[in-house]
Amino acid sequence: MSRKTFQRLALDERRQSLMEATLTCVARHGLDGTTVRRITEEAGVTPGLVRHYFGSKDELIKNAYAYLIGQLTARASESADTDEDELPAAQQLRQFLLGNLTSPNLSEDKVSLWATFIGQIRHDPFFAEIHREGYREFLEFLERLVEGVLIDHGLPHRGPQCRRHAIAINGLIDGLWMEGSLNSGLYNRALLPGLAIEATERLLGLPTRALGTAGLAPHATAPQLQEEDAKCAMPE
Amino acid sequence: MSRKTFQRLALDERRQSLMEATLTCVARHGLDGTTVRRITEEAGVTPGLVRHYFGSKDELIKNAYAYLIGQLTARASESADTDEDELPAAQQLRQFLLGNLTSPNLSEDKVSLWATFIGQIRHDPFFAEIHREGYREFLEFLERLVEGVLIDHGLPHRGPQCRRHAIAINGLIDGLWMEGSLNSGLYNRALLPGLAIEATERLLGLPTRALGTAGLAPHATAPQLQEEDAKCAMPE
DNA sequence: CTCACTGTTATACGCACGAATAATATATGG
DNA sequence: CCATATATTATTCGTGCGTATAACAGTGAG
DSSP states (O other), X not given: OOOOOOOOOXXXXXXXXXXXXXXXXXXXXXXXXXXXXXXXXXXXXXXXXXXXXXXXXXXXXXXXXXHHHHHHHHHHHHHHHXXXXXXXXXXXXXXXXXXXXXTTTSOHHHHHHHHHHHHHHTTOHHHHHHHHHHHHHHHHHHHHHHHHXXXXXXXXXXXXXXXXXXXXXXXXXXXXXXXXXXXXXXXXXXXXXXXXXXXXXXXXXXXXXXXXXXXXXXXXXXXXXXXSOOTTOXXX | OOOXXXXXXXXXXXXXXXXXXXXXXXXXXXXXTOOHHHHHHHHTSOTHHHHHHHSSHHHXXXXXXXXXXXXXXXXXXXXXXXXXXXXXXXXXXXXHHHHHHSTTTSOHHXXXXXXXXXXXXXXXXXXXXXXXXXXXXXXXXXXXXXXXXXXXXXXXXXXXHHHHHHHHHHHHHHHHHHHHHHTOSSSOGGGHHXXXXXXXXXXXXXXXXXXXXXXXXXXXXXXXXXOSOOTTOOOO
């Protein structure tokens, strides 16, 4: 029997590939069901590498979680900053909402991973810390967007008020993101972006359409709701 | 060495005690880390009983999940129906919000359990079905409350509109429930009920205070915010 | 071209797990 | 008060896990 041929990879590539394989496994099989053997098989290597790069399975999983949260929050903020960074505040907030409630962040895999790890927060401070940090970043980013919008509309924007609004909108996003990603089939996911935008306008006391039309494109009026699975669409 | 003495329990008592021990273990140690040996130790019996009552560990865990969801949704609906059932709709909605954002439903254990099991939805249709059912029940209950409130205030209350409102408020509740239960220390949990009530008024387009004061007691004006851990309170 | 380095594989070990089986204690009906 | 049923315990078994160790192979330096 001949030995397996292999390629030497740069340290970071290998680490990243192992973390991604880990996330794939957790999403596919849950934390139980995620074994070193399965992870390394997914990554196309042998189990020894986990020890070599991360010391232990636990350490690998923790790193994978931090990696996931980094991806999620980065993607969320980018969606608001993406264009040559002086969009009006309302447009930024709109993009932020859209970014969180459309693919790729609105994904069954992502929410499944996220939930699985949330379940670990209770018994390992490392997970708690990563979560707390990601949440804080998310909330503060949102708070700044809210402040900008309120200022533009000449509405009261003292600190505590912005914070309260940010907490509420953050809750709204999280909740819609979760239920939308899990997609129980009770309504069409494509409704979520418009729904979130409208709800946010109301929460902030903005005039209707202040954050743009209910359609997906920033300046289009024609609602082009493309969606891969349009099953179980809600009427209206 | 003498054999362990034991008590014969009625079938349902034993089943329930095993399911509760399972939930305790999952909350404390995660799904991995929840072993038959630990569950039965927690319940004060020996591992054989799992086989006897549930056939397998998997089956026990599934039953425990269904049991948990039953508790959560029951408690949520009860909080609105509790009094001799003809409270005005606004008060019912208010109680519903409060019920979901105060103890015992607002609990780190509960959200930890909930998240852990959400992570299973993806790979086992049983969990998906239980979740879907619980979510549907929650959403429809909320939709009826919303409809009642809109009617009382003479606002438009066609079906799709109520549904949209219910989806948004449900998202808000879920998101606040999660983040509040995890309590990242970024704000005081005691703020959540008032925040949710105010946000709901805005989402539905109700006049301020239509759902009652920001305090906890239904008819009191003095805000009596008792909270066990008032650490990290937010200013204002 | 060769050597040393180390990323990578192959193999082995001990342990804890879920499940199965056999033995025993409790409850119940006559 | 005994006979029977069965809830419960005690013990065993096979398996798959995480990890440790040793052998090997790809890589770059001189």
